[in-house]
Amino acid sequence: MFKLVLSDTTIIKEAFNSISKIVDEIACIVDEEGFRVSAMDRSHICFVLLNLKASVFDEFKCDVPEKIYIDTNEFNTILKRIKKSDVLSLSIDSNDLIIDLEGEFDRKFKIKLIAMDYESPVPPTVEFPASISVPSNIVNQAITDMELFSEKTHFIINDEYFFTKSDGEFGDAHFKYLHGESINGSYDSCFSIPKLKDIFSASKFSDNVTVNLGNSMPLGLNFELITGDGELSYLLAPRLETEDDD
Amino acid sequence: MFKLVLSDTTIIKEAFNSISKIVDEIACIVDEEGFRVSAMDRSHICFVLLNLKASVFDEFKCDVPEKIYIDTNEFNTILKRIKKSDVLSLSIDSNDLIIDLEGEFDRKFKIKLIAMDYESPVPPTVEFPASISVPSNIVNQAITDMELFSEKTHFIINDEYFFTKSDGEFGDAHFKYLHGESINGSYDSCFSIPKLKDIFSASKFSDNVTVNLGNSMPLGLNFELITGDGELSYLLAPRLETEDDD
Amino acid sequence: MFKLVLSDTTIIKEAFNSISKIVDEIACIVDEEGFRVSAMDRSHICFVLLNLKASVFDEFKCDVPEKIYIDTNEFNTILKRIKKSDVLSLSIDSNDLIIDLEGEFDRKFKIKLIAMDYESPVPPTVEFPASISVPSNIVNQAITDMELFSEKTHFIINDEYFFTKSDGEFGDAHFKYLHGESINGSYDSCFSIPKLKDIFSASKFSDNVTVNLGNSMPLGLNFELITGDGELSYLLAPRLETEDDD
Numbered sequence: 228m229f230k231l232v233l234s235d236t237t238i239i240k241e242a243f244n245s246i247s248k249i250v251d252e253i254a255c256i257v258d259e260e261g262f263r264v265s266a267m268d269r270s271h272i273c274f275v276l277l278n279l280k281a282s283v284f285d286e287f288k289c290d291v292p293e294k295i296y297i298d299t300n301e302f303n304t305i306l307k308r309i310k311k312s313d314v315l316s317l318s319i320d321s322n323d324l325i326i327d328l329e330g331e332f333d334r335k336f337k338i339k340l341i342a343m344d345y346e347s348p349v350p351p352t353v354e355f356p357a358s359i360s361v362p363s364n365i366v367n368q369a370i371t372d373m374e375l376f377s378e379k380t381h382f383i384i385n386d387e388y389f390f391t392k393s394d395g396e397f398g399d400a401h402f403k404y405l406h407g408e409s410i411n412g413s414y415d416s417c418f419s420i421p422k423l424k425d426i427f428s429a430s431k432f433s434d435n436v437t438v439n440l441g442n443s444m445p446l447g448l449n450f451e452l453i454t455g456d457g458e459l460s461y462l463l464a465p466r467l468e469t470e471d472d473d
Numbered sequence: 474m475f476k477l478v479l480s481d482t483t484i485i486k487e488a489f490n491s492i493s494k495i496v497d498e499i500a501c502i503v504d505e506e507g508f509r510v511s512a513m514d515r516s517h518i519c520f521v522l523l524n525l526k527a528s529v530f531d532e533f534k535c536d537v538p539e540k541i542y543i544d545t546n547e548f549n550t551i552l553k554r555i556k557k558s559d560v561l562s563l564s565i566d567s568n569d570l571i572i573d574l575e576g577e578f579d580r581k582f583k584i585k586l587i588a589m590d591y592e593s594p595v596p597p598t599v600e601f602p603a604s605i606s607v608p609s610n611i612v613n614q615a616i617t618d619m620e621l622f623s624e625k626t627h628f629i630i631n632d633e634y635f636f637t638k639s640d641g642e643f644g645d646a647h648f649k650y651l652h653g654e655s656i657n658g659s660y661d662s663c664f665s666i667p668k669l670k671d672i673f674s675a676s677k678f679s680d681n682v683t684v685n686l687g688n689s690m691p692l693g694l695n696f697e698l699i700t701g702d703g704e705l706s707y708l709l710a711p712r713l714e715t716e717d718d719d
Numbered sequence: 720m721f722k723l724v725l726s727d728t729t730i731i732k733e734a735f736n737s738i739s740k741i742v743d744e745i746a747c748i749v750d751e752e753g754f755r756v757s758a759m760d761r762s763h764i765c766f767v768l769l770n771l772k773a774s775v776f777d778e779f780k781c782d783v784p785e786k787i788y789i790d791t792n793e794f795n796t797i798l799k800r801i802k803k804s805d806v807l808s809l810s811i812d813s814n815d816l817i818i819d820l821e822g823e824f825d826r827k828f829k830i831k832l833i834a835m836d837y838e839s840p841v842p843p844t845v846e847f848p849a850s851i852s853v854p855s856n857i858v859n860q861a862i863t864d865m866e867l868f869s870e871k872t873h874f875i876i877n878d879e880y881f882f883t884k885s886d887g888e889f890g891d892a893h894f895k896y897l898h899g900e901s902i903n904g905s906y907d908s909c910f911s912i913p914k915l916k917d918i919f920s921a922s923k924f925s926d927n928v929t930v931n932l933g934n935s936m937p938l939g940l941n942f943e944l945i946t947g948d949g950e951l952s953y954l955l956a957p958r959l960e961t962e963d964d965d
Binding site: 368371372398401402403 | 790793796797800815823824827828
């Protein structure tokens, strides 16, 4: 049994707006430390981790650790109904997740828990040679521009700039942002634009995102709450560039 | 012959926005008392009555009573073109309804009258055990929330609260609003959500709506102008709850 | 080789928003006088001319005159990405048009030049008996109202008013605007509403449009920059009115 009360509802709305595009079902772990989900998408290209510490919540009660499985689309559909002044409470009874929204009027939604049991995937450990912090909306804009001509884009970091570029049959697009951080060398990997768009549908989770990059390596994206109480992280496999790809 | 001039165009726009979803054709009666329409939808589930007294209009001339039949969708399409500063005039010539919109520029639309003749349905008389006044946007919100999991919803009024609830295969939704009126007993009836949505596409007709309810009885919804000069009323038959319905 | 820098990007965005609906490919001529395109649509109903003088641009360099062919849809898609604070630069390298957008971040797009060569059509010379200046948004509104019942509309100018009217099977629409200019006689021609809508998707190019009209003659529409530095002009052939047309 647990009861979690949250008034800063943007973070969970943004997180599940993205998570529901990546995985259909997810295991949520609630224990004394907080609320956690982690999952790998079906094509094993994208890993996502959401970690909200107990201190993020206005109220956090959890007697015994719980692991519940929910349909991410159903949960997301309800989260979308949250109004700005609403306070969200999450709890469970026997077979349901109970979502209470209290504000000008009170609403209670229940969604059935899914009966399954599997191990939550452990986040892969990757050492990145380059890490920079960029405003989330800037990266979001870059991705949107890249899709004009192609389905994939290069992320490039050198000592001065964060670049993206995409080449297509009819044209090219380039994006350039002066990152102002200390980076040695130049790093370049290529990623799927649709997957990046799924990830950045959580771009309002935090104002800045840490972009972790290497050469032909996965992309690490970390959205962290400014308070340090929560994070939403992604690991996205690079796209292989085959000859007919360009 | 008549000529009706109206500067508060929101009321007629809202009314026909909803009426056009409920019936395709309608008889409009214009006499010295005002402008009236009443109709039953084809499935005989929903009755609608619009009554705008002569005093609602900036100018109201009607020599002899008229009864005209119009296509509600054509009329609604034209009403949607009204701009805030426009003054609306309605009149007829031999076979057309003439809609004049005067504002920054002048527009005149004509739609053909439909040649038919039938009796306008008389509003059924229903005695309701429970009546409360609720902000229109609150009921509108409740209906929107109910459609997450089902196509029907219960309206419930007890001594303290106005509730709605809907149960579906994958989840439940509940809505609760403290009504602050004096009600004896508890009343519960079930209604079609799509029909409720059609009705509440007129939710800006007035700030408050009177909700009239009983047990397994029709729902009475009355939107009244604060001046007492006009009303838009609906009677919606309850949905039967069959076993496989849940 | 040329380099054109423009900070008032609205004019080129509006112009190509409309041009891309009228022609698929276009020749752009850049010489010491400025930037020019002119084209006739495939059905030879609509002629369009855009003329931006060198003085419109923040920076204008052109060593030798250039004539390049571009895909209007690709160019328009990129122009739509311009943000308000962006400064636009246009230049060419061997086979590409290079579109630079500099603002909060920098973006560079390239689109392939099309290998072709044809003469740009010369604007037909037409003498119009009636010319009036009308706010662009007013004409835009008139066209939008006319499409309720028909695919064609009459433009009419007499000594007092600018009218539009359209007749359909189910109704009529009339639009009337007091033009306040000195006109002798009355002029009436009929035009395709879809073509007019394509043209007026550039209605924000300038606040006013000059409407040039005659009897069963083409329609001349001139959007001019208030500075006199640029214009966007259209010539639209009249629609013939056949008997079964009404």
